[in-house]
Amino acid sequence: MKTALILFAAAIPAFAQQNFDFKLLDKLGANATGSTNITLEGDTLKLATSFLGDDNSSFRNLTGVYVRSFEFAKAGQYKEADLAPLRAYLKTLQWTKVVDVKETDETSEIYLHALPNNKLGGLAIVSAEPKEVTVVFIAGTLNISDVGKLSGLGIPDIKLEHGGAKSNDSKKD
Amino acid sequence: MNLDDELKAALRREPAPADFAAKVLAKTMLAKTRGSQARVLPFWRRPVTLAIAAALALAALIPPAVYRYREQRRAIEARDQLIVALSITKVQLQHVRERIQNTRHKI
Numbered sequence: 349m350k351t352a353l354i355l356f357a358a359a360i361p362a363f364a365q366q367n368f369d370f371k372l373l374d375k376l377g378a379n380a381t382g383s384t385n386i387t388l389e390g391d392t393l394k395l396a397t398s399f400l401g402d403d404n405s406s407f408r409n410l411t412g413v414y415v416r417s418f419e420f421a422k423a424g425q426y427k428e429a430d431l432a433p434l435r436a437y438l439k440t441l442q443w444t445k446v447v448d449v450k451e452t453d454e455t456s457e458i459y460l461h462a463l464p465n466n467k468l469g470g471l472a473i474v475s476a477e478p479k480e481v482t483v484v485f486i487a488g489t490l491n492i493s494d495v496g497k498l499s500g501l502g503i504p505d506i507k508l509e510h511g512g513a514k515s516n517d518s519k520k521d
Numbered sequence: 522m523n524l525d526d527e528l529k530a531a532l533r534r535e536p537a538p539a540d541f542a543a544k545v546l547a548k549t550m551l552a553k554t555r556g557s558q559a560r561v562l563p564f565w566r567r568p569v570t571l572a573i574a575a576a577l578a579l580a581a582l583i584p585p586a587v588y589r590y591r592e593q594r595r596a597i598e599a600r601d602q603l604i605v606a607l608s609i610t611k612v613q614l615q616h617v618r619e620r621i622q623n624t625r626h627k628i
Contacts, residue, residue, distance in 0.1 A: 384609065386605060386606045388599060388602055388606065392599045393603070395595060395599050396596065396599035396600045396602065396603040397603065398596070399596045399597060399599070399600035400604075413606045415605070415606045415610075447617055449620045449621060449624060451620070456616065456617045456620055458614075471610070473613045473614070475613050482609065482613055484606070484613055486606075486610065
């Protein structure tokens with residue numbers, strides 16, 4: 349009985365993870381002057397990680413990478429409430445909010461799904477500024493050190509050209 | 522016999538032999554049969570057969586090559602998107618770190 353309950357509890361986040369529709373976040377960008385939409389999952393993600401090269405093999409266990417980044421010409425052009433479904437979803441996943449920085453009109457949150465042996469089951473970043481909002485959701489197994497490595501892993505500093513040039517959707521929603 | 526008479530004798534109409542028509546018809550039939558036999562090619566040498574064989578060979582070779590090319594392009598596009606996604610993650614993590622440091626300094 350106890351085992352069944354543990355299995356059930358473990359299954360809830362897995363089901364919830366599949367249920368979130370990232371298209372809900374596209375509402376945030378209704379008035380955006382620039383956007384970056386990335387949805388990588390399944391075979392496409394496997395293909396992408398296989399083409400990263402040996403140095404980045406630590407990303408081979410990812411199951412989903414979702415990025416929504418919107419830039420606005422003026423402040424107040426998106427509703428903070430549009431982030432609520434994602435926050436609610438992260439709650440259902442029971443991920444730990446490890447960082448919550450709130451300044452006057454800026455919010456930064458980092459959520460982690462901690463696993464045993466210094467591993468992570470996922471990482472989520474929600475960053476809301478007056479003229480910019482960014483959501484990053486990475487699902488899959490990562491070493492904690494991999495997250496630290498992101499700053500020196502040969503991932504280039506890409507200047508995002510908002511306004512459509514870098515607006516991508518690997519999977520047409 | 523003068524020349525006129527010789528010519529008349531030479532050009533005099535004579536009735537065809539009785540089996541002339543039959544012989545002509547027989548030869549014509551023989552020629553037709555030979556001609557038609559010469560034009561009949563074995564099916565594997567007929568142009569239509571060769572064209573179909575070529576089309577089948579192309580149909581067998583081209584799709585796998587096109588598929589491989591498309592898969593490679595898809596992989597490269599996906600890799601580029603993953604790099605952008607990881608870059609954004611990196612920028613956001615650094616941004617949060619800076620904010621935390623700023624907050625600490627204020628305290």
